[in-house]
Amino acid sequence: MPQEALAHGVLKGVGDFYAGLLHPIVVPAELLAIAAMGLLVGRSGLATCRRGIPMLAAGVAVGLGLASVVTTSGTTTPLVVAALVAGAIVTADQRVPPWVAAGLAALAGTALGIDAAPEAKSHIAAVTSGVATIVGSTALATIIAALALRVEKHWQHVAAQVAGSWITAWAMLYFAYQLALLSR
Amino acid sequence: MTAALSGRSTAVRLLAALVVAILGWVVPAAAHEVRPAYLQIDQTDDSHYTVLWKTPLLSGMPLPVVLRLPDDVKHVVEPLERPLPGSILQKRVISAPAGLAGRQIAFVGLQATITDVLVRVTWLDGRQASAIVRPSQPWYLVPAEQSFWSIAWDYTALGINHILYGLDHLLFVASLMLIVRDWRVLVKTITAFTIAHSVTLALATFGLVTLPPPPVEAMIALSILLVAAEAVRMERGKVSLTITWPWVVAFGFGLLHGFGFAGAMVDLGLPQRDVPLALLFFNVGVEIGQLMFIAAILAVACSARLIFTSGRSMRIAAAYGIGAIAAFWVVERLDAIFL
Structure with missing residues (x-):
C-alpha cells in the first residue's frame, strides 16, 4: 500500500515537530482511523467523547513507546480494522457504550502510535516528534468529535453517515487489495 | 587515603590524556584551508563579462580545480594567468549571449579538496549576488533576475x-x-x-x-x-x-x-x-x-x-x-x- 511506504519519514525537511504533528494527517490510514474514531465518539454522545478522546491520546502515547520494542511493519491493518468497525457503526447510525468506544479508540491510538513512530536522529528529536504526533492526532480527533457532536439537522445526520460509509468502503477496499495480493 | 588519592590522580591523568587525544583527533580535522578560492564576474555590457579567478597555492602547488563555465560561453579574451604571492590570478573576458542568470558554473575537482570558493557576481544595473561554494556541492547557480x-x-x-x-x-x-x-x-x-x-x-x-x-x-x-x-x-x-x-x-x-x-x-x-x-x-x-x-x-x-x-x-x-x-x-x- 502506498501509505505503508509513506508511513515513515513521510515529511522530510519540515523539522521534527511538524513531521510529528502532520504525520497523522498525511498518512491516509492514520487519517482515516482518526476521522472514524472522531465520528464514532462524537455520534455516541458527550460521555463517550470524554472517555474516547483521552483514550485515543493515551493509546498514541503507548504506541509510540511500544514502537521501540515491537516491529513497526504491519500496523496499517489494525488501524484499518479500527476504522472499518467505527465507520460501520457510524454508517448504521448506532451508538456504542462509552467503554466500547474508549477501547476501540485506545486500540486505534496504539496502532497509530506504533505506525507513526519517528525515525529520529536523537532522543530529543524522537520526543519532540512523538509529542507532536500526540498533539496532532488528539487535536484532529477533538475537532471531528466536536463537529459530530453538534449534528442536529437531518442533512447533517445524513452527511455523518455518508462520511462513515466512505470510511467503511475505503477500509474494505484495503482488505480486498490485500486479498488480491495474497492470491497472486 | 593515599591509595584513593593515587587512584584519583590516575583518573585525572587518564582524563587529561583522553582530552589531549580527542583534541589531537579533532583539531587536524578542523584545520580547514583558510584561504578560499575567489571568483568574481562583472557584467560589462549585455552579453560580456570579465571573470577573475583566483586560486590559492597549497604548499606551492596550484589548487587542482578547473573552472567550467556554461557550454555556450565563448572566450573573448583567453585566460591570462598571473602568479601572485601564495595564489594564482586568472583573468578573462567572456561572451554569454544568453546571459549568465539561471546558469550553472562548476568547479571541477573542488569536491576532492577542502577549499571553499567565494563567488561574487555584479550586473550592469548594480545588482549583486554572492555565495560561498563548498566542496560538498561544487557548483554555483547564478541567480536569475527576480520578478x-x-x-x-x-x-x-x-x-x-x-x-x-x-x-x-x-x-x-x-x-x-x-x-x-x-x-x-x-x-x-x-x-x-x-x-x-x-x-x-x-x-x-x-x-x-x-x-x-x-x-x-x-x-x-x-x-x-x-x-x-x-x-x-x-x-x-x-x-x-x-x-x-x-x-x-x-x-x-x-x-x-x-x-x-x-x-x-x-x-x-x-x-x-x-x-x-x-x-x-x-x-x-x-x-x-x-x-x-x-x-x-x-x-x-x-x-x-x-x-x-x-x-x-x-x-x-x-x-x-x-x-x-x-x-x-x-x-x-x-x-x-x-x-
Missing part, C-alpha cells in the same frame, strides 16, 4: 516559514489568547501586536534602529513568561493592566518581537533593489502564518470546550506549560549573553 511576483512569493513563504518555526512568537500569541476571551478584544490585540512588530521590523530592516539580537531574544522569552504568568493570575481572579487591556501589552511586546523578526530577515538576506517589497511580503507572510496558527488554536480550543468542562484547568495547565518553556528560554538566553 515582482517571484520576490512576493519568496518573501511571503519566508515570512510564513519564519513564524511557523518561531516557536517563541507562537507561544507569545498563544499566551495572549489565554487572556483574551472576547472576539473583538482578540482582533484588537492581534492587530496591536501586528502593527507593533511591523513598525520595528521596518525600522530595524532599514537600519534606523538597531538592537543587538541576544538581549532582544532574552526579552522576547521574558515577554512570554510575563504574559503566561498573567494568564494564571487571571484564572485566579486577579486584575492587572495585561488582563484589562491586553492589546496595550501586545503592542508593547510586539515592538520587541519585531526586532526578532528583523534579525531573522537580515539573516535571510534582502534583494539589493527591492528591500521595501521584500519587507512588505515578509511581513504579509508573518501575518498569514500567525492567522493560520490562531485559526488552528481556536478550532481546537472551541472543540475542546464543547467536549470537556474543565476549561479552566486546561487553560491553567497551558499557561504553566508555556511559562515553563519561556522560563527555560530566559535562563538559556541570559546564559548566552553573560557566560
Whole structure:
C-alpha cells in the first residue's frame, strides 16, 4: 500500500515537530482511523467523547513507546480494522457504550502510535516528534468529535453517515487489495 | 587515603590524556584551508563579462580545480594567468549571449579538496549576488533576475516559514489568547501586536534602529513568561493592566518581537533593489502564518470546550506549560549573553 511506504519519514525537511504533528494527517490510514474514531465518539454522545478522546491520546502515547520494542511493519491493518468497525457503526447510525468506544479508540491510538513512530536522529528529536504526533492526532480527533457532536439537522445526520460509509468502503477496499495480493 | 588519592590522580591523568587525544583527533580535522578560492564576474555590457579567478597555492602547488563555465560561453579574451604571492590570478573576458542568470558554473575537482570558493557576481544595473561554494556541492547557480511576483512569493513563504518555526512568537500569541476571551478584544490585540512588530521590523530592516539580537531574544522569552504568568493570575481572579487591556501589552511586546523578526530577515538576506517589497511580503507572510496558527488554536480550543468542562484547568495547565518553556528560554538566553 502506498501509505505503508509513506508511513515513515513521510515529511522530510519540515523539522521534527511538524513531521510529528502532520504525520497523522498525511498518512491516509492514520487519517482515516482518526476521522472514524472522531465520528464514532462524537455520534455516541458527550460521555463517550470524554472517555474516547483521552483514550485515543493515551493509546498514541503507548504506541509510540511500544514502537521501540515491537516491529513497526504491519500496523496499517489494525488501524484499518479500527476504522472499518467505527465507520460501520457510524454508517448504521448506532451508538456504542462509552467503554466500547474508549477501547476501540485506545486500540486505534496504539496502532497509530506504533505506525507513526519517528525515525529520529536523537532522543530529543524522537520526543519532540512523538509529542507532536500526540498533539496532532488528539487535536484532529477533538475537532471531528466536536463537529459530530453538534449534528442536529437531518442533512447533517445524513452527511455523518455518508462520511462513515466512505470510511467503511475505503477500509474494505484495503482488505480486498490485500486479498488480491495474497492470491497472486 | 593515599591509595584513593593515587587512584584519583590516575583518573585525572587518564582524563587529561583522553582530552589531549580527542583534541589531537579533532583539531587536524578542523584545520580547514583558510584561504578560499575567489571568483568574481562583472557584467560589462549585455552579453560580456570579465571573470577573475583566483586560486590559492597549497604548499606551492596550484589548487587542482578547473573552472567550467556554461557550454555556450565563448572566450573573448583567453585566460591570462598571473602568479601572485601564495595564489594564482586568472583573468578573462567572456561572451554569454544568453546571459549568465539561471546558469550553472562548476568547479571541477573542488569536491576532492577542502577549499571553499567565494563567488561574487555584479550586473550592469548594480545588482549583486554572492555565495560561498563548498566542496560538498561544487557548483554555483547564478541567480536569475527576480520578478515582482517571484520576490512576493519568496518573501511571503519566508515570512510564513519564519513564524511557523518561531516557536517563541507562537507561544507569545498563544499566551495572549489565554487572556483574551472576547472576539473583538482578540482582533484588537492581534492587530496591536501586528502593527507593533511591523513598525520595528521596518525600522530595524532599514537600519534606523538597531538592537543587538541576544538581549532582544532574552526579552522576547521574558515577554512570554510575563504574559503566561498573567494568564494564571487571571484564572485566579486577579486584575492587572495585561488582563484589562491586553492589546496595550501586545503592542508593547510586539515592538520587541519585531526586532526578532528583523534579525531573522537580515539573516535571510534582502534583494539589493527591492528591500521595501521584500519587507512588505515578509511581513504579509508573518501575518498569514500567525492567522493560520490562531485559526488552528481556536478550532481546537472551541472543540475542546464543547467536549470537556474543565476549561479552566486546561487553560491553567497551558499557561504553566508555556511559562515553563519561556522560563527555560530566559535562563538559556541570559546564559548566552553573560557566560
